[in-house]
Amino acid sequence: xxxDCIERRENISIEEFVECFLEPNKPVVLGAxxxxxxxxxxxxxxxxxxxxxxxxxxxxxxxxVEVADCDTTYFSDHQRTTMPFPExxxxxxxxxxxxxxxxxHFTRSPSQYRAYQPLPHLSDDxxxxxxxxxxxxxxxxxxxxxxxxxxxxxxxxxxxxxWSSNICGQKRWILVPPGQNHLxxxxxxxxxxxxxDYNEARFPRLHELKKYELIQxxxxxxxxxxxxxxxxxxxxxxxxxxxNWTNEFGLRSMYDRLGxxxxxxxxxxxxxxxxDGFEDQVQLVLGINSGMDFCGFFMFVxxxxxxxxxxxxxxxxxxxxxxxxxxxxxxxxxxxxxYFLSPDSVxxxxxxIDAVLEMLESNPTTALISGDxxxxxxxxxxTIRQAAPQEQxxxxxxxxxx
Numbered sequence: 001x002x003x004d005c006i007e008r009r010e011n012i013s014i015e016e017f018v019e020c021f022l023e024p025n026k027p028v029v030l031g032a033x034x035x036x037x038x039x040x041x042x043x044x045x046x047x048x049x050x051x052x053x054x055x056x057x058x059x060x061x062x063x064x065v066e067v068a069d070c071d072t073t074y075f076s077d078h079q080r081t082t083m084p085f086p087e088x089x090x091x092x093x094x095x096x097x098x099x100x101x102x103x104x105h106f107t108r109s110p111s112q113y114r115a116y117q118p119l120p121h122l123s124d125d126x127x128x129x130x131x132x133x134x135x136x137x138x139x140x141x142x143x144x145x146x147x148x149x150x151x152x153x154x155x156x157x158x159x160x161x162x163w164s165s166n167i168c169g170q171k172r173w174i175l176v177p178p179g180q181n182h183l184x185x186x187x188x189x190x191x192x193x194x195x196x197d198y199n200e201a202r203f204p205r206l207h208e209l210k211k212y213e214l215i216q217x218x219x220x221x222x223x224x225x226x227x228x229x230x231x232x233x234x235x236x237x238x239x240x241x242x243x244n245w246t247n248e249f250g251l252r253s254m255y256d257r258l259g260x261x262x263x264x265x266x267x268x269x270x271x272x273x274x275x276d277g278f279e280d281q282v283q284l285v286l287g288i289n290s291g292m293d294f295c296g297f298f299m300f301v302x303x304x305x306x307x308x309x310x311x312x313x314x315x316x317x318x319x320x321x322x323x324x325x326x327x328x329x330x331x332x333x334x335x336x337x338x339y340f341l342s343p344d345s346v347x348x349x350x351x352x353i354d355a356v357l358e359m360l361e362s363n364p365t366t367a368l369i370s371g372d373x374x375x376x377x378x379x380x381x382x383t384i385r386q387a388a389p390q391e392q393x394x395x396x397x398x399x400x401x402x
Contacts, residue, residue, distance in 0.1 A: 006175070006212050008220075014339045017121040022161075022249050025225040027175055027212070030119065032219025035165050040115035041219060044239060045168045049218060051144070051237050053093050057086045063109050068100045070149050073193060077152060088144075092237075097146035100234075106142040115142075116241055119221060120337035122163050125245040130303050133327055139244035150233035152193050153184070156224065157291060159257035160246045165221040169238025175212045178227040183209050195231055226253040247340070248349040251301070251356050258297055261290040262365065279368040294366060295373055301360075302380055303327070305353050311346045312387045350388045357381050 009017075010031030021028045035041060043059070046052045063085040072079035078100070091099050106115070118125065131137045139157065143164075153174075156162045164171070174195060176184070183205045184192045192198050198206060215235070216222050224230055226246070246254055265285045272278065287293035292300070306326040339345065360366055361377045 006214055012121070014121050014337055018249075018339075021223060021225075025227070025249075025253075027225055027228060028223050029214065029216060030121070030221040030223065032217065034119050035116070035219050035221060038116040038165075038167075039113075040167050040239075040241065044115070049168055051092075051168060051239055053089050057089045059111055059113050060085045060106070060109055061111075063104070063106070063111075065101050065104045068102050068149075069098055070100050070145075071098045073152075076154065076191065076193065092144070092146055095146070097148055100143070100145035100149035100151075102141070102143050102145075102151070104142045104144075105138060105140065107138065107140050116165070118243065118335075119163075119165075120339070122221075122223070122243070122245065123335060123337045124247040124340040125243065125336075126247045126251075126300075126304050127158070127160055127245045128243065129307070130300050134299070134303060141242045143240045143242060144238070145234050146237050147234065149238075151231065153191065153195050153229060153231040155227065155229045156244055158244070158246065159226050159250075159253045160244045161226055161250055162224040162242060162244050163221055164216070164224070164232075164240050164242045166216055166218050167239040167241060168218050169240075170218065170235040171216045171222070171238060171240065172233045172235055173212075173214050173216060173222060174231045175214075175224065176209055176229040177212075180209055180229075184229070191229075226250045227257075248352040251352055255297065255356050255359060258286070258290060258292065258294070259363070262286055262294075265289065279365065280370055283369060294360070294363075294369055295371065298360065298373060298377060298380075301353055301357060302376075305350065305380060305384060308346050308349050308353070309383065309387055311341060312350070347388050350384050354381055354384045354388070357384070 006027050006029060007021075008029040008031065010033060012028075012030065017028070017030075020026070044052055044056055064082050065085045065088055066080050067083055067088050068078040068080050070078055074080070080102070085101075085104075088099065088101050092101075128138050128140060131139065139160070143151075153176075176195075181191070184195065184203060186192075186202050192203050192206060195206060195209065195211070200206070262282070265282050266273075269278070269282060269285065272281075275281070283293040283295065287296060310326040340349075357377050357380060361374060361381065366374045366377065
């Protein structure tokens with residue numbers, strides 16, 4: 001499909017981004033002016049727009065990074081190894097272009113260098129809020145590699161959104177809208193590794209894929225919607241900062257993905273379905289394979305609900321002490337753009353949380369899991385419904401079922 005089908009916006013309000021791209025789940029390229037103030041755009045790059053290798057090695061002298069060998073396939077990914085960051089920089093400088101630094105949690109570097117601030121449009125990041133505060137983990141990454149380094153065809157973790165901002169260099173994106181898995185999955189249930197170089201006998205219908213292709217330039221930010229599979233290749237020496245993230249608009253997709261994965265686990269364990277504790281074993285395998293089980297999903301939702309309930313309380317009666325604040329409340333006030341924390345937005349988020357909790361509560365699996373999960377879901381729903389207008393909750397639930 002023509003690259004012109006994906007819009008590019010140099011200047012766009014948060015409200016327009018939400019209404020035109022986030023809520024309808026459409027990709028967009030955001031203009032380079034939005035990242036021009038980031039320290040990384042100048043500190044990591046030479047005056048010629050190339051990676052400043054010496055400066056990068058100076059900023060991160062002790063970091064260990066994962067490096068993929070783009071010439072070696074390993075299941076659905078590339079073979080990876082861990083090495084000191086300066087060693088990777090040395091290989092890169094020498095032109096060993098098969099090596100690609102990926103999924104580097106550089107924000108946790110001992111250097112504590114502040115390279116960027118997420119765009120206001122992308123600041124309502126529930127995934128990283130929860131993982132940083134509850135798991136001491138995150139989905140904030142830096143990618144660095146030379147000409148031709150690439151990421152195989154994939155869907156993002158948890159069916160989350162993602163964004164990728166080029167600090168320098170270019171990326172060639174191929175994006176595939178949802179609903180076409182049958183075209184790129186073989187008869188064993190495995191998806192294609194590359195949609196530009198594949199076995200036609202194994203994937204005979206891959207040529208039918210509807211897809212978008214585009215070139216992302218320096219400074220530009222690619223917003224990848226939930227459930228859009230994609231493959232990415234670097235053009236020249238390229239550095240990008242990437243987040244996986246989600247919020248109220250992606251919560252339903254996250255739940256749906258977990259339900260899909262649950263069915264796959266049940267099928268894989270079907271021969272032992274009569275064993276004692278089968279449901280708990282299903283959840284254990286689900287958590288290992290998908291990174292989250294039903295209880296973990298509930299804890300994630302509960303954490304975010306507490307933050308938004310805190311905002312409801314603060315709007316009615318300002319919090320008098322820091323001890324009264326729910327965990328994450330202060331960081332949300334400081335890091336999330338005010339658009340997402342207005343009374344209307346807070347109420348909307350709680351309504352969408354309640355809608356997904358309703359599905360979780362009515363799912364037969366929930367009642368079978370040990371630990372009274374269903375009762376906990378019911379209690380949280382009651383708390384939310386006391387804070388948000390009943391008529392608005394009913395309206396939003398109707399909207400999600402259309």
